[in-house]
Amino acid sequence: MSNSISVPTVAQMMANGETPEILFWVGCSGSFDDRAKKITKAIVKLLNKCEVKFAVLGQEESCTGDPAKRAGNEFTFMMQAMQNIQVLDGYQIKKIVTACPHCFNTLKNEYPELGGNYDVIHHTQLLNALIREGRLKIEGGSFKGKKITFHDPCYLGRANEEYEAPRELLQKLDAELVEMKRSKSKGLCCGAGGAQMFKEAEKGDKEVNVERTEDALEVKPNYIATGCPFCNTMMTDGVKFFEKENETAVLDVAEMIANASDL
Amino acid sequence: MNLIFGISMVSIIVFAVLLIFTFSFFGWNVVKVKNNISMGKPLDRSDRKKERLKTMLLVAFGQKKMFQNILPAVLHFFIYAAFVITSTELLEIIVDGLTGSHRFFADSLGFFYVIVISTIELLSVLAFIATIVFLARRNLLKVPRFQMDEMTGWPKLDGNIILYLEILLIVCIFTMNGTDEVLLNRGLSHAHIEGTSFGFAVSSFLGPLIFGGMETDTLVVLERIGWWGHLIMVFGFLNYLPYSKHFHILLAFPNTYFSNLNQKGQFNNLSNVKKEVENMFDPNFDPYVAPPEGEAIAEPERFGAKDVQDLTWKSLMDAYTCTECGRCSSACPANQTGKKLSPRKIMMDTRDRMVEVGDNRRIKGKDYDDGKSLLGDYITQEEVWACTSCNACVQECPVNIDPLSIIVDLRRYLVMEESKVPGELATMLTNIENNGAPWQFSPADRANWINEE
Numbered sequence: 001m002s003n004s005i006s007v008p009t010v011a012q013m014m015a016n017g018e019t020p021e022i023l024f025w026v027g028c029s030g031s032f033d034d035r036a037k038k039i040t041k042a043i044v045k046l047l048n049k050c051e052v053k054f055a056v057l058g059q060e061e062s063c064t065g066d067p068a069k070r071a072g073n074e075f076t077f078m079m080q081a082m083q084n085i086q087v088l089d090g091y092q093i094k095k096i097v098t099a100c101p102h103c104f105n106t107l108k109n110e111y112p113e114l115g116g117n118y119d120v121i122h123h124t125q126l127l128n129a130l131i132r133e134g135r136l137k138i139e140g141g142s143f144k145g146k147k148i149t150f151h152d153p154c155y156l157g158r159a160n161e162e163y164e165a166p167r168e169l170l171q172k173l174d175a176e177l178v179e180m181k182r183s184k185s186k187g188l189c190c191g192a193g194g195a196q197m198f199k200e201a202e203k204g205d206k207e208v209n210v211e212r213t214e215d216a217l218e219v220k221p222n223y224i225a226t227g228c229p230f231c232n233t234m235m236t237d238g239v240k241f242f243e244k245e246n247e248t249a250v251l252d253v254a255e256m257i258a259n260a261s262d263l
Numbered sequence: 264m265n266l267i268f269g270i271s272m273v274s275i276i277v278f279a280v281l282l283i284f285t286f287s288f289f290g291w292n293v294v295k296v297k298n299n300i301s302m303g304k305p306l307d308r309s310d311r312k313k314e315r316l317k318t319m320l321l322v323a324f325g326q327k328k329m330f331q332n333i334l335p336a337v338l339h340f341f342i343y344a345a346f347v348i349t350s351t352e353l354l355e356i357i358v359d360g361l362t363g364s365h366r367f368f369a370d371s372l373g374f375f376y377v378i379v380i381s382t383i384e385l386l387s388v389l390a391f392i393a394t395i396v397f398l399a400r401r402n403l404l405k406v407p408r409f410q411m412d413e414m415t416g417w418p419k420l421d422g423n424i425i426l427y428l429e430i431l432l433i434v435c436i437f438t439m440n441g442t443d444e445v446l447l448n449r450g451l452s453h454a455h456i457e458g459t460s461f462g463f464a465v466s467s468f469l470g471p472l473i474f475g476g477m478e479t480d481t482l483v484v485l486e487r488i489g490w491w492g493h494l495i496m497v498f499g500f501l502n503y504l505p506y507s508k509h510f511h512i513l514l515a516f517p518n519t520y521f522s523n524l525n526q527k528g529q530f531n532n533l534s535n536v537k538k539e540v541e542n543m544f545d546p547n548f549d550p551y552v553a554p555p556e557g558e559a560i561a562e563p564e565r566f567g568a569k570d571v572q573d574l575t576w577k578s579l580m581d582a583y584t585c586t587e588c589g590r591c592s593s594a595c596p597a598n599q600t601g602k603k604l605s606p607r608k609i610m611m612d613t614r615d616r617m618v619e620v621g622d623n624r625r626i627k628g629k630d631y632d633d634g635k636s637l638l639g640d641y642i643t644q645e646e647v648w649a650c651t652s653c654n655a656c657v658q659e660c661p662v663n664i665d666p667l668s669i670i671v672d673l674r675r676y677l678v679m680e681e682s683k684v685p686g687e688l689a690t691m692l693t694n695i696e697n698n699g700a701p702w703q704f705s706p707a708d709r710a711n712w713i714n715e716e
Contacts (some may be wrong), residue, residue: 009710026709028701032708032709058542065695067695071670071688074679076695078343082541083539109526114532114537126293154654159526161526170336186655188596193653199688202604203603204600205595205601
């Protein structure tokens with residue numbers, strides 16, 4: 001894997017008199033969580049390879065406010081939102097890509113009413129667009145003939161009705177894409193949404209991620225593909241719970257595409 | 264002759280009284296329901312009329328979402344279709360009842376009448392089968408979603424009562440038509456038509472088979488029992504609706520019309536919070552300025568929902584529309600893993616509390632406070648915090664009910680009014696406020712990943 005990546009901040013770009021084609025909204029998970037950082041890097045490598053003129057906000061990025069809003073704290077959410085909108089509008093940002101469906105949903109659906117209007121896409125949608133434009137070519141590589149199952153993130157799927165973009169990408173890997181018994185609009189949550197990621201679950205007889213990982217392991221996949229850093233954590237924990245780490249790996253769709261492109 | 268005239272006069276009067284009572288009582292209940300729904304907060308759903316109409320036609324009229332699950336969908340469709348078609352017969356019942364005529368439209372509509380009644384009969388047979396299967400699914404097969412904790416007592420009985428009434432109604436219809444077929448064959452029916460049979464699809468065979476051997480006097484009595492039973496069932500059912508989960512047969516239509524047409528992931532932004540935060544960002548805002556003269560200082564609005572009046576009218580309409588099918592709860596990740604949360608219970612609690620508050624207001628005055636609230640006395644904090652906001656419940660509801668928006672409004676009240684938030688979430692919120700991330704990382708380290716190996 002090559003390690004040299006180029007990640008300009010919007011401030012740097014502007015100082016050079018350039019404007020980014022698209023802003024990469026990294027998100028808190030993608031910035032701070034060790035596992036999610038790998039997904040961030042995979043996306044950066046793909047963007048570098050396709051020579052996409054992107055930039056990040058760097059230290060100027062701040063939580064979108066999604067977990068605060070889902071937890072019922074509108075004040076914290078709106079403070080975050082208005083502060084972020086000031087920064088984004090200050091740089092005249094028009095287009096945003098993010099690898100986190102929670103950031104994606106909040107930026108796309110909840111910011112407009114507060115004055116923040118951007119064209120927001122999920123990284124799987126961007127990668128598809130790059131393929132369509134001929135800027136990105138992928139071959140199966142190490143995934144050829146392997147069995148992959150995709151876990152729909154609630155905030156990409158049901159919440160925003162995007163079921164196909166990640167699947168279209170996975171189909172390009174010459175692998176066998178197998179659906180779980182519950183998928184797309186019927187997909188089961190990983191258990192992290194609605195701010196559950198940050199707290200212990202209420203008393204019950206099972207963890208949600210265990211229930212969902214059972215769905216995934218039922219189809220005996222080599223890979224569980226995800227499109228959300230939180231789903232990734234939950235499914236990884238689930239696979240560990242069943243001690244199946246040696247048979248089944250949990251990877252983000254972007255990591256698989258980068259991997260197949262030898263990045 | 265005078266006796267018969269007398270009986271027929273009495274029956275017309277009895278019918279007229281019954282008819283007036285039925286529709287007055289139903290009208291009174293409709294007003295009550297409307298008032299209860301109006302207790303909710305305003306919400307504008309007057310936009311995108313074409314899209315709304317389309318949603319209503321597809322989801323309510325066409326039962327689009329029901330057909331995700333084919334067996335109950337088909338059975339449910341039989342009962343639905345039978346109900347819609349049978350309602351047209353109500354017109355003849357009313358004309359016959361008020362004028363003392365018998366099968367008023369039989370003569371004038373001719374063959375078309377036979378088609379209408381035959382359709383009713385065929386659908387009634389299908390509905391009969393469906394009802395039996397539904398009773399079996401509830402009571403013998405014990406389909407899991409009908410066995411959850413909230414489905415005991417009245418809700419369980421309510422579900423069964425409707426099915427039993429359905430069977431009684433169908434029995435009455437076939438008694439009425441079957442006996443009349445036999446009577447006509449004996450030249451004794453009061454219908455003004457020629458011939459020896461009406462030609463109804465089912466009772467022209469079933470009638471002679473069951474009633475063929477009976478005395479004419481018995482048939483006349485049975486025919487009347489069928490007719491009166493049929494109409495009492497229909498009138499009774501109409502007035503049972505507002506007290507039952509079965510109200511969905513009417514409210515499904517407005518409820519789907521007023522559906523949330525935005526993406527499901529989009530939560531509404533609280534306008535009162537927005538105003539306060541905007542003021543904080545506005546350097547020219549003076550918090551100490553007096554309101555313009557003549558304008559009263561408005562009482563600060565509650566953040567989120569503690570009781571039913573804090574919910575939007577749409578949430579309250581949702582509660583009346585819920586028919587307790589439980590598709591939401593069986594799709595809920597929290598419910599499936601043994602947590603207390605059941606989206607169906609959220610809707611049932613909201614309805615029960617709404618009716619309670621509505622009755623209190625009507626009987627004890629608008630400002631009466633019974634000291635109870637939806638949150639606490641009906642829905643516990645444990646339920647509210649178990650939700651993952653995954654939208655599976657919203658997705659599954661065949662009549663576009665949104666339990667999630669109620670859960671979020673309750674969370675908002677807990678967090679913003681009472682500061683009752685699970686400890687770890689309080690830490691998460693503090694982190695966002697201080698560091699701009701839900702974890703305790705310095706904002707200065709946000710871009711460190713770029714240079715890390």
